[in-house]
Amino acid sequence: MARVDDELRLFLEGTIQVESVPELRAKLERGKPLRIKLGCDPSAPDLHVGHGTVLRRLRRMQDAGHTIVFIVGDFTGMIGDPSGKSKTRPMLSEEQVKRNAQTYVDQVGLILDVSRCELRYNSEWFRELGAAGMLELASHYTLARMLEREDFASRVATNSPLSIRELLYPLVQGYDSVAIEADIEVGGTDQTFNLLVGRDIQRAYGLEPQVIMTYPLLVGLDGKEKMSKSLGNAVGITDEPNDMFGKLMSIPDGVPDGDGNLAHPFGVICHYYQALLEWPLARCEELERDLEAGRAHPRDAKASMARAIVAQYHSEAAAEEAAAEFDRVFAERQLPSDMPDVTIPADLVTDGRIDPVRLVRHCGFAATNGEARRLIDQGGVRVNDAVVGDLAAPVAVADGDILRVGKRRFARLRIGA
RNA sequence: GGAGGGAUGCCGGAGCGGUUAAUCGGGACGGACUGUAAAUCCGUUGGCCAGCGCCUACGGUGGUUCGAAUCCACCUCCCUCCA
Incomplete structure (x- = not known):
């Protein structure tokens, strides 16, 4: 049974529950x-x-011979959800769902071996199920049990809207487990309730209940909310090395509590080491002690963390380059080695000069003329390091000049024909 | 079905006939400081304009008024209580 023990250990690694x-x-x-x-x-x-971290763990399970089954919730996605606080759940067209699913699969493919995965769309079985089947599904759960889910309960308590559809959602998800006869379902800790419903639903349909495994949620770059693309505090697994590195450097050292005090002065850094780099707890605690004692500098701790993560998703070389680039641009305040070329149409330029407002807008650094004016007024616009002080006076530009807006937006100007 | 309350800028939330492009907070952006951290400080935050100024905005449509985010009518959506 040693083999089973090993496998069990592999499965349990990193789980919360x-x-x-x-x-x-x-x-x-x-x-x-x-x-x-x-x-x-x-x-x-x-x-x-x-x-990505969860996927990496799944990859190990996959390599141990198990099957990952992806479920694209196209059925539910196409219905949309008009109510509730999650307004980011628009109705999706069939092509949108397809395209999004493809994006998803492509990204997952960076870590998992997609050719060994099973990909299923849940419309497959929900179209069959029909209204009668849906009602039968609904009969297997009670409102009281549904309200065990905290966000449902709190919405009821605070008189926030809660659509019936949302209540049905966990059942639909649970039925997916019936349809594919899942042995295991994984998710973030925020999914615990839904995953548990899956067990009950499987039982109701006479199947062996799935085992559920939950993983910790990663704190976002702001150090407060959970990481999520829609909150704008996420590092995407397809982010470019420089971007990824920079974002990771921007995490706060610690998480302020309600009073603005730091409960865990270096909690976020350590959290990333543990979650993203899978450092054992003891090593993380040691790092935290070093940081607290001043034996380690938070900036350096973040930099090596950021490097390691860029290396995970790109390569050692890319990580090294990103780190060097970061120092070059932000520590030494030099120009980035790589910046977008923007071609300025020749008819915007008169006698080698261009209206600064147009320049900023043309390069895409301001959405409106007013915004461009503000940037200039505030001294945030530079051409070749010289601040553009007057928004009314045309500035001299030549091919190859560098436009800089704010601290981190650059463009190399090309004067077009 | 009945009664009442509400809808304001990216978000929260003031304003309740004029001096309101709309107090304030958050966010965002620019500047200072710096470790692209936090904290702090200064500034900006509807559009067009070099500027004077003009235009569009407070759920929708009409109306009252010299003048409305503010008053009236109808409509849409949300919430509460009763059935």
Whole structure:
């Protein structure tokens, strides 16, 4: 049984909760490949590094011979959700769902071997199910049990809108587990309730309940909210090396509590080491002590973390280059080695000069003339390091000049024909 | 079905006939400081304009008024209580 023990250890690694370990062991002991379900919301196809960590763990399970089953929730995605606080759940057209699913699969493919995955769309079985089947599904759960989910309960308590459709959502997700006969379903801790519903629904349909495994949510770059693309605090797994590095450098050292005090002075850094680099807890704690004692500098700790993560998603070389670039641009305040070329149409230039407002707008650094004016007024616009002081006076530009807006936006100007 | 409350700029939330492009907070952006951290400080934050100024905005449509985000009518959506 040593092999089973090893496998069990592999499965349990990094989980927050497993329901239940004995069931998991029993499944593994049968020696058959397990079907591991991974749901995907087709309205938000972009994966961030927090998902990446879970995917990496799944990859190991896949390499151990198990099957990852992706479920694209196209059925639910096409219905949309007009109510609730999650307004970011628009109705999606069929092509949109397809395209998003493809994006998702492409991104997942960076880590998992997609050719060994099973990809399923849940419309496949929900179209069959029909209204009668839907009602039957609904009959397997009660409102009281549904309200065990905290966000549902709190919305009821605060008189926030809560559509019936939302209540049905966990059931739909649970039915997916029935349809694909999932052995295991994984998700973030925020999914715990939904995953548990899947167990109950499977039981109701006479199947062996799936084991659920939840993983910690990654804190976003702001150090407060969970990482999420829609909150704008995420590092995407497809982000370019420089971007990825820079974003990771911008995390706060610690998370302020309600009073603005730092409960865990270097909590976010350590959290990233643990979650993203899979450092063991003891090593993270040691790092935290070093940081607190001043033996380690938070900037350096972040830099090596950022490097390691860029290396994960790109390469050692890319990570090294990104780190060097970062120092060049932000520590030494030099120009980035690489910046977009922007071609200025010749008719915007008169006698080698151009209206600064137009220049800024043409380069895409301001959405309106007013915004461009403001940037100039505030001294945020430079051409070749010289501040553009007067928004009314045309500035001299030549081919190859560097336009800089704010601290981090650059463009190399090309004077077009 | 009945009664009442609400809808304001990216978000939250003031204003309740003129001096309101609309207090304030958050966010965002620019500047100082710096480790592209936090904290802090200064500034900006509807559009067009070099500027004078003009235009569009407070759920929608009409109306009252010299003048409306503010009053009236109808409509849409949301919430509460009753059935």
